[in-house]
Amino acid sequence: MKAEDINKILILDQGDPVAGQLLAKAYAVFGAETEYVVLKAHKTHNIALRMMEQTVREENPELVLIGATALGEEIAPALGVRFRTGVAAHCVDIKVNDEGRLTFLIPAFGGRVIGEIFVPDAKAGHPAIATVKPGIFQQRISLYDGFDRTDIGSAPSVRIIDVDALAADGSIPEGSKTQGAFRLAEITPRQRAASDIASAELILCGGYGLGNEETWHKLEALADKLNGAAACTRAALDAGWGCMEDTMIGTSGRAVSPEIYVGFGISGAAHHTCGIAGAGRIISINTDKDAEAFAASDYKGVFDAEQVIDALLDQIK
């Protein structure tokens, strides 16, 4: 689809700042000529899919942007099936290419390449759909209080469809609130409180190069000592050392923006590094002097991760 054919963009606002990030990005790419519609469903998650479907039918957008939250990851493919259209999941960028085509950038083949995704048949009412993790786009527009952290200059004109208000009015029949709802299957008690990587100013991130569970626990202890948060890569998570899913950084994990991020034994795959684009300073420790992680780092150390962690634990009382 040509970017010039995009007249209307629909964004789902689930109450997460990602909606403002999507709006800022869309506005930066498509400008003031495009119409922006936001479906606000903060309290009405259970009917968000139904309302999105109805809104796509009524508004006929050419593009739908959804935050890749747990809810967004359910809604986007379901909408894709309903409208028989393409979904670009976990985009790390949205742009217009040299031929004027709408292009979604997605890490592929284990993060070794960035793939360009096109949805050629998208059109009004049969929109291209894309999901983006919270934090991938840093700049955002605060949807209800004007601008926030944006240098875009002028305000986009945004129409808000407030599903929460509709529900409060009772205009959505009571019985329908359960339609399309997500069922809670099971609540699993957490083993321990996850360090909050979203708000941490210092993140120590462990990769597969940590080598074993013992070193992972040393990394956690070091993060505690430094009032920071421990995070992990997919490979470290899959190794089963006790890292938790919600501390994984990357396209299928979380995007973070600490002042300092230190990666221990991390190769630097794009699936991971796109989640640290907002970090102030990036430090990498790796035994391989040619590790890809060094390319995006402000400081690099060609050392054994465990030895560095041991030395820091010794030094910091």
Ligand SMILES: Cc1cc2nc3c(=O)[nH]c(=O)nc-3n(C[C@H](O)[C@H](O)[C@H](O)COP(=O)(O)OP(=O)(O)OC[C@H]3O[C@@H](n4cnc5c(N)ncnc54)[C@H](O)[C@@H]3O)c2cc1C
């Ligand atoms: C669809 C998809 C989504 C994905 N999403 C994510 C995601 O959200 N987050 C994510 O992290 N990954 C994700 N991945 C996986 C990602 O592509 C990489 O495979 C993963 O990030 C690699 O993790 P790693 O760097 O810890 O391990 P590896 O790639 O195995 O790298 C280990 C590194 O440790 C170094 N090393 C070895 N021994 C030592 C030592 N003693 N001291 C210091 N360094 C050492 C090695 O030189 C190497 O560079 C995804 C993949 C796919 C296909």
